[in-house]
Amino acid sequence: ATPTAVMVGTGLGAEHGILIKGGESLEKAYRLTSVVFDKTGTLTRGEPEVTDILAAEGTVPERVLQTAISLESRSEHPLAQAIVVRGRSEGLAPLAVEHFEALSGLGTRALIGGKSCLLGNLRLMHQERMDLQGLDRRVADLAGQGKTCVLVAEEGRVTGLIALSDVPRESAKEAVAELKASGLRVAMITGDNLNTASAIGRQLGIDQILAEVMPGDKAREIRRLQQEGQIVAMVGDGINDAPALTSADIGIAIGAGTDVAIEASDITLMTGDLRAVPRAIRLSLETMKVIR
Numbered sequence: 001a002t003p004t005a006v007m008v009g010t011g012l013g014a015e016h017g018i019l020i021k022g023g024e025s026l027e028k029a030y031r032l033t034s035v036v037f038d039k040t041g042t043l044t045r046g047e048p049e050v051t052d053i054l055a056a057e058g059t060v061p062e063r064v065l066q067t068a069i070s071l072e073s074r075s076e077h078p079l080a081q082a083i084v085v086r087g088r089s090e091g092l093a094p095l096a097v098e099h100f101e102a103l104s105g106l107g108t109r110a111l112i113g114g115k116s117c118l119l120g121n122l123r124l125m126h127q128e129r130m131d132l133q134g135l136d137r138r139v140a141d142l143a144g145q146g147k148t149c150v151l152v153a154e155e156g157r158v159t160g161l162i163a164l165s166d167v168p169r170e171s172a173k174e175a176v177a178e179l180k181a182s183g184l185r186v187a188m189i190t191g192d193n194l195n196t197a198s199a200i201g202r203q204l205g206i207d208q209i210l211a212e213v214m215p216g217d218k219a220r221e222i223r224r225l226q227q228e229g230q231i232v233a234m235v236g237d238g239i240n241d242a243p244a245l246t247s248a249d250i251g252i253a254i255g256a257g258t259d260v261a262i263e264a265s266d267i268t269l270m271t272g273d274l275r276a277v278p279r280a281i282r283l284s285l286e287t288m289k290v291i292r
């Protein structure tokens, strides 16, 4: 690519809130086959809210929430913040915890009043062999509605669950439709549960769902698609998306995202409007035509 033409392309992009770092990504856009979106904070707003609190037999929702906020007040995860906010609005204060551990991609663990408490997804509960008290059926139900479920357990037994909903960005559905109309494959990648991710994917018209991907494995999933011969753009916002953004042929960070994600990307979108993704790809193609 001649430097002048690339300048033209990047200059036009800036007018639309699209920052393109270099010429190389423009050339790759030409051969692009797939766009992979991170779910939380990218396709969704990343502002989860608690919608349901259920208790297993023999306990009450307030107790479930009390244990949950005690564990989550030590975590920085967006789900944790939403749970803490809900507890506060119900006038609950966290209890003292000991031996707190954040379990990346799974949940949290600690001692509360000498009792071992565990909080997180179904995978964690299976892994730690918790007695599910029949709540796995409720999880399937809520996940089918696109909600994320966080289970709470004390002393080896699940005591309840908290469901959260994170609304898709308004522009998500249209962005996906535009990309598909131009012949690209669209996929979603997430650490969240497969049923939850599939329900959101259905709402947005995304057919390929890569779910329950541990934070360290997102980049490997991108490389797997590349080994199948796909040329991949990855769109993400978070710190844990950075390796995947770097591995992708084109990394696209959304502007509301973290500095780390922006650093790792070739293209930065200044706003959370996802229609800028097909626009950025079109812009790259047009710029390449000028050059060729």
Ligand code: ADP
Residues within 6 Å of the ligand: 039, 040, 072, 075, 076, 077, 079, 080, 103, 104, 105, 106, 107, 108, 119, 120, 121, 148, 149, 150, 189, 190, 191, 192, 193, 213, 214, 215, 238
């Ligand atoms: P994503 O890829 O959607 O951003 P993460 O990798 O951060 O997700 O987390 C994946 C899953 O791990 C979450 O959907 C949740 O089930 C679980 N999880 C991780 N940390 C926590 C936490 N502190 N509280 C509740 N759930 C958690």
Ligand code: MG
Residues within 6 Å of the ligand: 038, 039, 040, 041, 042, 236, 237, 238, 241
């Ligand atoms: Mg994210």
